[in-house]
Every structure is written in structure tokens, then in C-alpha cells.
Amino acid sequence: MKVKNQTSMPSKYWLLILAVVCVILLGIEGFVDGGGPLRLVANYTIIPMQKGISYAGRYLSDLSENFDTLEEVRTENEKLQSKVDELTIDNTRLRQEQYELERLRELYQLDENYSDYQKIGAHVIANNGSNWFNDFTIDKGSNDGIQVDCNVLAGSGLVGIVTEVGPDYARVRSIIDDSSNISAMVLSTSDICIVRGDLKLASDGRIHFENLPNNDNEIEVGEQVVTSHVSSRFVQGLFIGYISEIQVDSNNLTRSGYITPAVDFSNLQEVLVITSTKQDLINSETDQNEGE
Incomplete structure (x- = not known):
């Protein structure tokens, strides 16, 4: 049968002690115009965390913006490619029509040169x-x-x-x-x-x-x-x-x-x-x- 450790302190007492310490530190912080130990602790704990959170936020924001920009660029490229394909088809058609026109002009001129024959x-x-x-x-x-x-x-x-x-x-x-x-x-x-x-x-x-x-x-x-x-x-x-x-x-x-x-x-x-x-x-x- 184990004997209960009589020296252990209940958690509520530890919480009370921490609360008192915080109050004391806050009081000292007020007297020293924000230059006391809380500021020192904050400089090494809270502020780096804030910077990290801020950096992560900016990164995620930039990533979201870049993703949106990438989607816009991709959509624009698809539109441009579609336009290029359309223009290529039109250009090919125009060139074919030009070649055909030139051939027909040759035939017309040939017909004129030999107009005596049906x-x-x-x-x-x-x-x-x-x-x-x-x-x-x-x-x-x-x-x-x-x-x-x-x-x-x-x-x-x-x-x-x-x-x-x-x-x-x-x-x-x-x-x-x-x-x-x-x-x-x-x-x-x-x-x-x-x-x-x-x-x-x-x-x-x-x-x-x-x-x-x-x-x-x-x-x-x-x-x-x-x-x-x-x-x-x-x-x-x-x-x-x-x-x-x-x-x-x-x-x-x-x-x-x-x-x-x-x-x-x-x-x-x-x-x-x-x-x-x-x-x-x-x-x-x-x-x-x-x-x-």
C-alpha cells in the first residue's frame, strides 16, 4: 500500500501563486514605465511569436494573391492561345484564297491570250x-x-x-x-x-x-x-x-x-x-x- 505524498501541493495553490506573481510583475511593470521584467520576457517570447504569426500571415496572403494571379494569367493565356489559333486559321485561309486568286488570274490571263479558242x-x-x-x-x-x-x-x-x-x-x-x-x-x-x-x-x-x-x-x-x-x-x-x-x-x-x-x-x-x-x-x- 502506497503512502500518499503529503508534501505535494494541490494545483489550485500553484495557480494562486502564479496569479499573485503575475500581479506583482504587472505592478512592478507599471512602476518602471514598461521597462521591467515583463517587457524582457515579452521580448524573448511573445514578440517573436507575433513576428512569426505576422510573417506566416503575410506569406499565406501573398500565396493566395499569387495563386489568384496565376489563375488569372492561365485564363488569359488560354484566351490568347485561342485567339492565336483563330488568327492562324484565318491567316491560312487567307493565304489559300490568295494562292487560288493568283492561279485564277493566271488562267484568266491565259484565256485572254488565246481568246480565239473556245x-x-x-x-x-x-x-x-x-x-x-x-x-x-x-x-x-x-x-x-x-x-x-x-x-x-x-x-x-x-x-x-x-x-x-x-x-x-x-x-x-x-x-x-x-x-x-x-x-x-x-x-x-x-x-x-x-x-x-x-x-x-x-x-x-x-x-x-x-x-x-x-x-x-x-x-x-x-x-x-x-x-x-x-x-x-x-x-x-x-x-x-x-x-x-x-x-x-x-x-x-x-x-x-x-x-x-x-x-x-x-x-x-x-x-x-x-x-x-x-x-x-x-x-x-x-x-x-x-x-x-
């Missing part, structure tokens, strides 16, 4: 899978008056000739195709030559010409070459391109060289098709002569 516009819808439009399909056919051997234009001049026709489509073989050969002439001298397609030269932006007479007519780089009047399938005067290189052949009787074509055969989107073939024009002229 023509119809068409879109290129497929090619043969290569990087060059040496054989491609357009979205107009016999229902639109197109027939085999109709001549096709784009850019600044001749593209090729129609080789196959369906009700709503037509296939075109361009002048750069390996199987293409055209009776052409130098515009300034009317000298006849043969222009042959060569896909190996297409990457250099050139086509080959040959059998140009080596006569007294001086022909220089930059001369224009057009379809000749003796061509059996191409109407006369269609612009093919500019002579970029010319030389005398080893037989000393003919000249040959290269032509820079008037059409960009790496990018064809719209074309003009002359709906009358060379034979149609010949027949029409014959009928007129007989009528006279």
Missing part, C-alpha cells in the same frame, strides 16, 4: 503517283465537250493533250512525258523543230528540242518556242517555253538544246481545255472555204 476550266483530281504531272486526270469529260486530242493549257502556256475521255473525267498527257513529241517552231524565225518529253530532265526544269535547221537564222537563249502550224494534233501558236541552251549538232545540219517550259509541272491544280481539236479547226476552216 475553252473550259477544269480541276486536276489525280496524277500517276509521281512527283511530276506528266500524266494526270481532270474533273471534266465528254459531258462538258472535251474529247481526245483536245489541247490543255495552264500557267503561261501548253500543258499537254487529252488522251482518254469519260463522261465526267479526262486523262491528260503532258509535254514532259517520255512519249510526248510536238512539232514546234521558234517564234522569231518560224524555224521548225521537234520538242520531246523527258522525265529525267523534268527535275532540272527543262525539256529537249532537236532537228532545228542550222541555217543563217540566229537563234539565241531566251527565244520563245510555240506549237507550229504543221502539228497534226496541237493548234498553232501555243506557248511552250524559252530556249535555255542551244548548240550545233555533230552533223552540222541541225541544232538542238533545251527549253525552260512555261508551266510548272510539279504543281498543277487548275487547267484550261481547248474544246476544239486541231482536226475540228481544220474541218471548220475547210467548210468555210467551201461555203465561199
Whole structure:
């Protein structure tokens, strides 16, 4: 059996003693005008706690403000990004419309240059899978008056000739195709030559010409070459391109060289098709002569 410690003092007495001490300290504090031990105790206990609480409050306040600011910035960034996306789409659309307008202007100018011929516009819808439009399909056919051997234009001049026709489509073989050969002439001298397609030269932006007479007519780089009047399938005067290189052949009787074509055969989107073939024009002229 444990014996109760008789010397322990009840808690209420300790509380009473502390209260008395506090009163005494307050009294002394009043007499010494706030410079006594309470101020010393406060300097080492209460004031640091107040500073810590104040610092924590400011930190939490700044953190809250920063969080609000971050949310505002994020919201603003989302709005700006949405605006940038919208402007990018608008800019892309405007550029596409500008490119289309430029192409249509080229076609319009081409139509004006060959106003003697009846023509119809068409879109290129497929090619043969290569990087060059040496054989491609357009979205107009016999229902639109197109027939085999109709001549096709784009850019600044001749593209090729129609080789196959369906009700709503037509296939075109361009002048750069390996199987293409055209009776052409130098515009300034009317000298006849043969222009042959060569896909190996297409990457250099050139086509080959040959059998140009080596006569007294001086022909220089930059001369224009057009379809000749003796061509059996191409109407006369269609612009093919500019002579970029010319030389005398080893037989000393003919000249040959290269032509820079008037059409960009790496990018064809719209074309003009002359709906009358060379034979149609010949027949029409014959009928007129007989009528006279």
C-alpha cells in the first residue's frame, strides 16, 4: 500500500501563486514605465511569436494573391492561345484564297491570250503517283465537250493533250512525258523543230528540242518556242517555253538544246481545255472555204 505524498501541493495553490506573481510583475511593470521584467520576457517570447504569426500571415496572403494571379494569367493565356489559333486559321485561309486568286488570274490571263479558242476550266483530281504531272486526270469529260486530242493549257502556256475521255473525267498527257513529241517552231524565225518529253530532265526544269535547221537564222537563249502550224494534233501558236541552251549538232545540219517550259509541272491544280481539236479547226476552216 502506497503512502500518499503529503508534501505535494494541490494545483489550485500553484495557480494562486502564479496569479499573485503575475500581479506583482504587472505592478512592478507599471512602476518602471514598461521597462521591467515583463517587457524582457515579452521580448524573448511573445514578440517573436507575433513576428512569426505576422510573417506566416503575410506569406499565406501573398500565396493566395499569387495563386489568384496565376489563375488569372492561365485564363488569359488560354484566351490568347485561342485567339492565336483563330488568327492562324484565318491567316491560312487567307493565304489559300490568295494562292487560288493568283492561279485564277493566271488562267484568266491565259484565256485572254488565246481568246480565239473556245475553252473550259477544269480541276486536276489525280496524277500517276509521281512527283511530276506528266500524266494526270481532270474533273471534266465528254459531258462538258472535251474529247481526245483536245489541247490543255495552264500557267503561261501548253500543258499537254487529252488522251482518254469519260463522261465526267479526262486523262491528260503532258509535254514532259517520255512519249510526248510536238512539232514546234521558234517564234522569231518560224524555224521548225521537234520538242520531246523527258522525265529525267523534268527535275532540272527543262525539256529537249532537236532537228532545228542550222541555217543563217540566229537563234539565241531566251527565244520563245510555240506549237507550229504543221502539228497534226496541237493548234498553232501555243506557248511552250524559252530556249535555255542551244548548240550545233555533230552533223552540222541541225541544232538542238533545251527549253525552260512555261508551266510548272510539279504543281498543277487548275487547267484550261481547248474544246476544239486541231482536226475540228481544220474541218471548220475547210467548210468555210467551201461555203465561199
